[in-house]
Amino acid sequence: MKPKERFLSAIYRRPVDRVPLFDFLFQRPLYTRLIGRTPEAYNACDAMDLTMALRLDGVWIPYGCFSGWSPKMLADNIYKDEWGTTFQQNDSSWPIDAPIDYPLTSKKNLTKYRPPDPQADGRLNEINTALAINKVRGNNAVAVLGGVGGPLTISWMLVGYERICLNLYDDPGFLEQVVQMAVDFAVVAVDRMAQAGVDGMIVSEDLGSSAGGLISLKHFRRIYLPALTKIVHCIKDHQLPVILHSCGRIYDYLDDLAALEIDALHPLQRTAGMDLARIKKAYGHRMCLIGNIDSSRTLPFGSKSDIERETRETISIGAPGYGYILASDHSLHDGIPVESIIHMFDVAYNQGMYPIMDNKVS
Secondary structure: OOHHHHHHHHHOOOOOOEOOEOOOEEOHHHHHHHHOOOOOOOOHHHHHHHHHHOOOOEEEEEOOOOOOOOOEEEEOOEEEOOOOOEEEOOOOOOOOOEEEEOOOOOHHHHOOOOOOOOOOOOOOHHHHHHHHHHHHHHHHOOEEEEEEEOHHHHHHHHHOHHHHHHHHHHOHHHHHHHHHHHHHHHHHHHHHHHHHOOOEEEEEOOOEOOOOEOOOHHHHHHHHHHHHHHHHHHHHHOOOOEEEEOOOOOHHHHHHHHHOOOOEEEOOOHHHOOOHHHHHHHHOOOOEEEOOEOOOOHHHHOOHHHHHHHHHHHHHHHOOOOOEEEOEOOOEEOOOOHHHHHHHHHHHHHHOEOOOOOOOOO
16 A cells, blocks of 8 residues: 555554554654754655654645744744744744734733734645655655644633633633633644645644643633534545544543544653553444553663563554554654654554564564
């Protein structure tokens, strides 16, 4: 099968020849080692080349900034983005830096706030680059997955988690207005990426910490689920698959996410107690499962035998019945040896052929 065909077949839980491979490519040494280039910023050309070098079947390309945009630098490692959020860079934050200050504190400054224009020129540049590279590669084309933020994720970037928690009780109407801005931006982004020709969408919406959900199920259902539903329905209207990226221990939300009819769930964070066997049994007939290889312990610190054991174990649980894509339980980030990443994918490439027969843990 061709990589794109393999990836999309697995998303829809259809037969494939082997377990597809995917990950978030968030480590610059990996680029340097495998493609001989070290990107300053995450970009389609380098991501596509690294995807090919690792023999992955899909690649994430987020909706971009407008042409000519550059961050407003407040210090050597501190800058403000186009939404007005202040970020701090460090050696290990690439390509997604940590927010340290937020533009919205209450309804008072919300009335004066103007969100970025989702239709500004240049936002599709990286998407179009990835699609053009794919066209040239023909039979080696991979699934190009557009990326948008979910309502809680965008709200966090604009308001901050502490203010979200306070306003869930003090002023939920303020949060609903912020959420609507996130939805308005996302649906335009989805429409434009769909028209450009992407193969699917990843909605980034972290709902959990390692210990549990970030907000109560009551508040999720009141404020964030309706907004997430609008984004998912917009993607579905374009007949594209929806992959929800949500880190953390998110058991509380799984019934609602399954009812939303998302097509795939990523990354099944093992270190947050997301048990692949439990989720496969309960939801594997309703959605594709992506991830679950420990990127906090096994990949950074495990031996080759540890990595092989966990990779084979994950395949043996996730692959039967199709509907599984192998990936880490977050991303390929700094701190993971390049050799460990290569070994994980080599094992998966060799052990993930269907029919899955002898994948017992050694």
